[in-house]
Amino acid sequence: QLRLVDSGGGLVQPGGSLTLTCTVSGSTLDYYSIGWFRQAPGKEREAVLCSNLIGGSRKYAPSVEGRFTISRDDAKNTVSLQMNDLKPEDTAMYYCAAIREYYCTRYKEGYQSWGQGTQVTVSS
Secondary structure, eight states: OOEEEEEOOEEEOTTOOEEEEEEEESSOGGGOEEEEEEEOTTSOOEEEEEEOTTSOEEEOOGGGTTTEEEEEETTTTEEEEEEOSOOGGGOEEEEEEEESSSSOOSOGGGOSEEOOOEEEEEOO
8 A cells, every 4th residue: 555754844944945755655656646735724735746757747836936846766765845945835734645647636636645744834
């Protein structure tokens, strides 16, 4: 059974950086596109970035343009979200999720497996 573990969250000052890691076990990344979502208190869970199984990535949150990047390491079975120039509005619980498709989707209902989440708090 596929299992995802999110890690790397924490408290950071505005303008700082964090790297989140999604570690996959129970299968390999060879079958999955992996997305990062986030959910702030009182808001819907939204797609941020996603790594397509077939290659490339999709950016769903315009607010992260030029600041967040996603990368996957198939040998290590990990997908990372590099977050730079963090802003208070980036504060949220961040989740990775897996979909057994060549391409990502922004719709959370399409994903079959989820990590437990890792909290990112941006505050001075």
